[in-house]
Amino acid sequence: MKRTIYYFAIFFTCFSYAQNTKTENILTLFDSNKDGVLNPYEALDVLLTLEKEKGKKLSIEALKKDLLTAKSEQQKEFKEEFQTMDTNKDGIVQFSEADEETLNFLALMDTNKDDAVTEEEMFNFDPEKAFLLDEKGIQAEVNAIFKDLGTDDSITLNDVPKEVQEQFVSMDQNKDGKLTKKELLVFMRANNTSAYFKVKGNVAYMNGVISSSTPARVLELLNKHPEVTTIEMGIVPGSIDDVSNLRASLYVHKAGLNTRLTPTSMIASGGTDFFLAGKKRTAPKGASIGVHSWGGTVDATKLSKDDEAHEKYLHYYRTINIPEDFYWYTLKAAPANGMHTMTNKEISKYNVQN
Numbered sequence: 001m002k003r004t005i006y007y008f009a010i011f012f013t014c015f016s017y018a019q020n021t022k023t024e025n026i027l028t029l030f031d032s033n034k035d036g037v038l039n040p041y042e043a044l045d046v047l048l049t050l051e052k053e054k055g056k057k058l059s060i061e062a063l064k065k066d067l068l069t070a071k072s073e074q075q076k077e078f079k080e081e082f083q084t085m086d087t088n089k090d091g092i093v094q095f096s097e098a099d100e101e102t103l104n105f106l107a108l109m110d111t112n113k114d115d116a117v118t119e120e121e122m123f124n125f126d127p128e129k130a131f132l133l134d135e136k137g138i139q140a141e142v143n144a145i146f147k148d149l150g151t152d153d154s155i156t157l158n159d160v161p162k163e164v165q166e167q168f169v170s171m172d173q174n175k176d177g178k179l180t181k182k183e184l185l186v187f188m189r190a191n192n193t194s195a196y197f198k199v200k201g202n203v204a205y206m207n208g209v210i211s212s213s214t215p216a217r218v219l220e221l222l223n224k225h226p227e228v229t230t231i232e233m234g235i236v237p238g239s240i241d242d243v244s245n246l247r248a249s250l251y252v253h254k255a256g257l258n259t260r261l262t263p264t265s266m267i268a269s270g271g272t273d274f275f276l277a278g279k280k281r282t283a284p285k286g287a288s289i290g291v292h293s294w295g296g297t298v299d300a301t302k303l304s305k306d307d308e309a310h311e312k313y314l315h316y317y318r319t320i321n322i323p324e325d326f327y328w329y330t331l332k333a334a335p336a337n338g339m340h341t342m343t344n345k346e347i348s349k350y351n352v353q354n
Helices: 002-019 026-030 040-054 060-085 100-109 119-123 127-131 135-148 162-171 181-190 214-224 242-255 270-276 308-319 325-333 344-349
Strands: 154-156 178-180 196-200 203-207 230-236 258-268 288-291
Touching (some): 026 040, 040 214, 162 181, 162 258, 162 288, 181 230, 196 214, 214 242, 230 270, 258 270, 288 325
Parallel strands (some): 203 230, 230 258, 258 288
Antiparallel strands (some): 154 178, 196 203
């Protein structure tokens, strides 16, 4: 607790400093989910990350300097990424400059719908707003899925096209071979809500998709509820921010918390990585654990094994004592737009449950 108070004191000192610093607006560094609100646990996440990078405890004066440097480096990295995508160097990324994978992201960033993305549009892009549907959108998506499959009642899973059958099977909560609208709605709501925790006794019940706000929520859980020893994951179908997911997962691992599933739990992708952070991991029969390759502006399967893009994932697995072979297995298990549910044999082989 003393350590947390120390960091909060540093944050509020830097908050005052930043307000009086006209040359640089460093407060945006603390707002990791870009919601315009300065959450102290988001600040704590930023401060811990900076301390880890420096390898030492930060003084207030050193932090002032580091924040300015971090802001400058962030802007530089962003400009370099933008310029890489802007192949004709006209200061705008036209849709015609992008490959099919990148085009999907550019379309979400294109707020004025002119088939091009400016630096400002890219910088202000908020993945949570772009990827997470509201209730109206969720209802429309569920209705569209049922309409596409030619049914209004329930979906018989054996009749579903094989390329999506495995994903639908994991949503079948009562394991009766049929997927109802109610079951699909439960999954879709979790898949469109930022991950949250509800504490009861020494257990924190987790549901939702992991996002940029998750590291702060984990830190809040650790500081406000030191009695919690276990995180029980219900439906955690993935993440929309891999870097935040790995950071949040490492907080869980460092705190020595256990993770567990229930027979109706459904975790996948980043949710599986988060589960692996647990000191003791319990996955009973019936729980669904999904894995796949990662994609986005780059397809992991098209990279060489020594590409540095793999390193943050390999480092994570090494840190939490999961064999590196598990990472390479996930890349082959299913494409980025698919999902493979792990078999009992695979769960045992890769030390998923210990």
